Amino acid sequence: MKPLKDAQLGAFTFFASALPHDVCGSNGLPLTPNSIKILGRFQILKTITHPRLCHYVDITRGKHERLIVVAEHYESSLNDFQKQGKAASPEKVLQIAYEVLEGLEFMNKHGIVHRALSAHNVLMDCKGNVKLAKFGLYHMTDHGADVDFPIGYPSYLAPEVIAQGSFHPSDPSYDEAPLPSGPKTDVWSLGVLLFELCAGRRLLQNIAITERLKFILTLGCMDDIVTVLAEEHGCLDTIKDLPENVLELLRKCLTFLPSKRPTPAELLGDCVFSGVSCLYTPFQKPVSLFSSSLRCAHLGLPEDISDLCKNDDEDYLSERAIDEVYHLWCLAGGDLEKELINKEIIQSKPPICTLPNFVLEDGESFGQGRDRSFLLDDTTVTLSLCQLRNRLKDVAGEAYYPLLEDEQSSLPQSNSSNELSSTVTLPLIIRERDTEYQLIRIILFDRLLKAYPYKKNLLWKEARVDIPPLVRGLAWAALLGVEGDIQAKYESIDKDTPIPTDRQIEVDIPRCHQYDELLSSPQGHIKFRRVLKAWVVSHPDLVYWQGLDSLCAPFLYLNFNNEALAYACMSAFIPKYLYNFFLKDNSHVIQEYLTVFSQMIAFHDPELSNHLNEIGFIPDLYAIPWFLTMFTHVFPLHKIFHLWDTLLLGNSSFPFCIGVSILQQLRDRLLANGFNECILLFSDLPEIDIERCVRESISLFRWTPKSATYRQHAQLPKVTGDNGFGKTAAFYSSDYQDMPKTDLSREPLALCDLKAEVSPRTSAEDLIDLCELSLTGPTKRTKAGKPKIIAVDIRSVEDFSRGHISGSINIPFSTVFGPDGELVQCPTTGVLQNYRGRVIVVISHAMKSAAVFAACLVKVNFPRVCILDGGINKLKPTGLLTVPSPQI
Structure with a gap:
């Protein structure tokens, strides 16, 4: 992330070309608006960071195809030199030339050409160094095809660009679009800029545009263009007095034929810069979080970290990344359209003044001419940070350098620390809009992510509170355990060779979260296709099922400019939560999953389970899209983000909850x-309160014994760490699939037998731990101090007296059911009623009897009923069964 330093945030606006409303594409869908296309292409510009380039921050789409671009900005530019009316020194000319070429070369490496180079787009920072602005306009507009104005300025355009003339795709006079401009066009523009600096005046300033263009095209007949220009502007003596290396630079830049004109890369290595190039060190791109390079190889810290915060007047905000500052500016009430309206860049007009022009038969014209507000006004408005700084004035300097260990508690607190601590208790949507709170959270997560994977446990701890939206993509990757050189792995996958799945992917993508501007853009579709295809190709044992595109959407949205990370996150997510869901024949996996889900409904809400079973509304009818896409098919992205923030902290059984x-x-x-009504209800799912859903899911998760959600088709065991919900809930939220198997573990069950049981089974080791028969583990008690679990032994009184679990109660099966299996007495009429609300484990020597007894409890709406897997026989070898003392 590029720090703000002495830069400002600037915004400029323009309109994309409007498309006809009654025209559809070849796929029968409406054409993608040009503003959406521009928005998609813009995203890659945010990743291009170089000391000579103004960093792009954001783009927003408004009404009538209006786009507003936010970027790094400086008030000073080369225009200031021209206004002074005097020539720049040869040293200054060479410095500016070299720095501009550095920026151009870096752009060219990313396939970008400036094409809009001019004096007011070459900005200067406080140290006098070059910062190229608006370098992405030509790229984001598809070389000008998506806007109604030409890209570039007549005085600076290269002759080959002028010779092509203006072009627009809707113009019937053109059979095909001209070739896009190459890097050499910017070298000509640079030559014009340098000539103006040397001459101390604007080139062709007082000549009409048509005459300017004719003059530039006639330069092809001249042997020495530099001399001709100097004579034309009356500055021949000034130009002749320049050092030879400066003159040679001007001649090379102002070479008429593109074939003979050097590229920025060639010019940088030219001998004309022999005395300048040694003053500059090559730019090294910062190492990303997931790579094979050392991130902290050149890290330096003061001996006393408190020295970082001693100056009370220090501008700590300027040390933060530009993206962070802009994000906080928006939270503090920043409004881009309002800023542009205040500067009269956006002007509202009454509807009567916007009527189109029309012509009568006699040629008389009525109405107004072309609205010039739809043309390009490249004025950049500086965004004021005063409101943001005022909002953050009470944040102490220490908050910008948080300590990650126990010493943090001894730090002096800011004046608003009480307010921050109370903010944590507010709803998530309010916390995400609180400027001060988000600043603290972003800084903390930034530190933790930079220390990943060594601070992974602390990252999990903080993620339980919340995840700042600005860093959600990287935070998710860390929670999923993504590591290593993901880019090299992604690039090694063949994403171009046609495969049979291509057709289905092409059909699914235009239907996947297309309400989102980013994912609906052509660039979004391309990235979708590449990531999905990479996953399919790299997992030959699995197949593409409809729904995989929905799973991909959250990761692609959060990592739009990092396909490798989106792919890595998706590849880590699927084995954890959807293991073997994408087998060619996944029916046995899906059926087992739905059966366990049905048991979870009966476990937590037996009344609802009974009703749904009575009307035949089984999970097969509505829940397959839920779990196959982990709810991304049924919820919009903004709800999925909040849902998955918690889902990623849980295990593979959390989706049941x-x-x-x-x-x-x-x-x-x-x-x-x-x-019928339930079918209609789920065909258009009503609004779901996601924050309530998350809160209740965690509660259900903690009440569920970990073995109750055991599936034999879940992921293979692996080493586990923190379960994400704290040590107090470790037993209930740990993934049972990850636990080492023992003689007391739950045994696999055939699908037909699993379906025959209404209540889930729990393992003997769960029962031992929950009944406090083991010396290991904390006490599992409710808030009232009572144990969360009660063991109900349904064997005969004689068998019970020979040995039973300590604290269990005996309700013989024969007292509830007759010899023929008919219900004799409801089991809840006696002592069991006192234990309603606790986890009830039914114990027997015969599993069929236990299943029948548990089903009876569910039938009378008794919640949290489960069966001991293996029955009492599993417990006999443990020596934990007790025998009551004989009565004296």
């Missing part, structure tokens, strides 16, 4: 409706 919490939000409507 999300599904149950969604059903519970719709509980009243589901209980009141029949099958």
Whole structure:
């Protein structure tokens, strides 16, 4: 991230060309608006960072195809030299030339040509160094095809550009578009700029545009263009007095034929800069978070870190990245359109003044001419940071350099620390809009991410509170355990060779989250296609199923300019939460998943489960898209972000709890409706409160014994770390698939047997731990101090007296069911009623009896009922069964 330093934030606006409303593309869909195309192409410009280039920050789309671009800005430019009316020194000319060429060369490496080089687009920072502005306008507009104005300024355009004339795709006089400009066009523009600096005046300033163009085209007949220009502007003596290396530079830049004109890269290595190039060190791109290079190879810190915060007047905000400052500026009330309106760049007109022009038969014209406000006004408005700085004035300097260990508690707090601590308790949507809170969180996460993977545990701890939207992409990657040189791995995958899946991908992409401007852009579709194809090619044992595009969407949105990271996150996410879901024959995996989900509904909400089963509204009818896409098919992206912030902290069983919490939000409507009404309800899912969904999911997750969601088709065991919900909930939220298997673990169950049981099974090791029969692990008690679990032994009184779990209660199966299996007495009429709300584990020597007894409890709406897997026989070898003392 590029720090703000002495830069400012600037904004300029322009309109994209409007498309006809009644025309569709070859796929039958409406044409993508040009403003959407520009928005998509713009994104790559945010990644181009160089000391000679103004950093692009953001682009927003407004009404009538208006676009507003935000970028790094400086008030000073080469225009200031021209206004002084005197020639620049040869040393200054060579310095400016070299620095401009550095910026141009770096752009060319990324396939970008400036084409709009002019005196007011060559900015100067406070140290007098060059900063090229608006270098991305030609690229983002598809070489000018998506706007109604030409890119570039007549005085600075190269002859070959002028010879092409203006072009617009809708112009019927052109059979095909001219070739886009190459790097050499910018060298001519640079030559004109340098000539103006040497002459101390503007070139062709007082000549009409048509005459300027004719004059430039006639220069092709001249042997020495520099001399001709000097004679034309009456500065021949000034030009002749220049040092030979400066004259040679001007001649090389102002070479008429492009074939003989050097490129910026060639000119940088030319001998004319032999005395200048040694003063500059080559630019090295900062090492990214996921690479094979050392990120901290040149890290330096003061001996006393408190020295960083001693100056009370220091501008700590200027040390933050430009992207961060802009994000905070928006949170502090910044409004781009309002800023441009205040500077009269955007002018509103009454509707009557915007009527189109029309012509009668006699040729008489009425109405107004072409609205010039739709042409390019390249004025850049400086965005004031006063409101933001005023909002952050109470944030102490120490907040910008947080310590990550225990010493943090001894730091002096800011005046608003109490306010910040109270902000944590507010709803997430409010926290995400709180400027001061977001500043603290962004700085903290920035530090933690830079220390990844060594501070991964602390990152997980902070992610439990919330994840700042600005760093969500990198935070998710860290939570998923992405490491290594992901770019090299991604580039090694063949994403170009046609494969059978291409057709389905092409069909699915135009339907995936296309309400989002970024993902609906042509660039978004290209990136979608590449990431999806990379996943399919790199996983030959799996296949593309519809829904994979929806899974890809959140990762691509957050890492739009880093396809490799989007691919790496997706590749880490699927095995964790959707293991074997994308097999060619995934029916057994899906059916097992849905059966476990059905048991989770019965476990947490038996009344709702009974109703849905009675009307035949089974999870197969509505839940497959939920789990196959991890809810990305049913929720918009902004809700998915908040949902997945918590999902990524949980394990593979957490989605079950999300599904149950969604059903519970719709509980009243589901209980009141029949099958047809429920089908209609889920065909257009009502609004779901995601924050409530997350909160209730965590509660359900903590109440669920970890073995209750065991699936034999889940991911293979691996080494586990922090489960994401804190040590107090470790038992309930740890992934059972990751635990080492013992004789007390839950055994695999055939799908037909699993479907036959209404309640989930729990393992003997779960029961031992929850009943506090083991010396390991904390006490599992409710807030009232009572144990969360009660063991119900349904064996006969004689068997119970021979040995049972300490603290269990005995309700013999024969007292509830008759010899023929008919219900004799409801099991909840007795002592069991006192234990409603706790986790009830039904224990028997026969699993069929335990399943029948548990189903009976569910039928009478008893929640949190499960069965001990393996029955009492699993516990006999442990020596934990107790025998009651004989009565004396």
